Amino acid sequence: xxxxxxxxxxxxxxxxxxxxxxxxxxxxxxxxxxxxxxxxxxxxxxxxxxxxxxxxxxxxxxxxxxxxxxxxxxxxxxxxxxxxxxxxxxx
Numbered sequence: 001x002x003x004x005x006x007x008x009x010x011x012x013x014x015x016x017x018x019x020x021x022x023x024x025x026x027x028x029x030x031x032x033x034x035x036x037x038x039x040x041x042x043x044x045x046x047x048x049x050x051x052x053x054x055x056x057x058x059x060x061x062x063x064x065x066x067x068x069x070x071x072x073x074x075x076x077x078x079x080x081x082x083x084x085x086x087x088x089x090x091x
Contacts, residue, residue: 004028
């Protein structure tokens with residue numbers, strides 16, 4: 001919860017629009033999910049072993065990159081423009 005609140009404040013620090021708040025919340029939720037996943041997998045031997053596999057670094061990096069790149073939509077567009085994009089009305 002602290003990470004989500006901190007990132008929400010970081011989003012508001014960038015600007016006062018709803019899109020900046022959403023951008024911060026998005027990153028905070030991603031960080032909270034990552035921490036939850038690490039705690040969950042630490043207790044299970046199979047997942048602990050799987051996490052140590054070096055070949056997983058590439059897909060993990062690609063997923064992180066895709067999630068962060070996707071967040072730039074939240075940063076770059078206003079909330080009304082984001083809604084239009086989602087509805088397919090903005091060109």
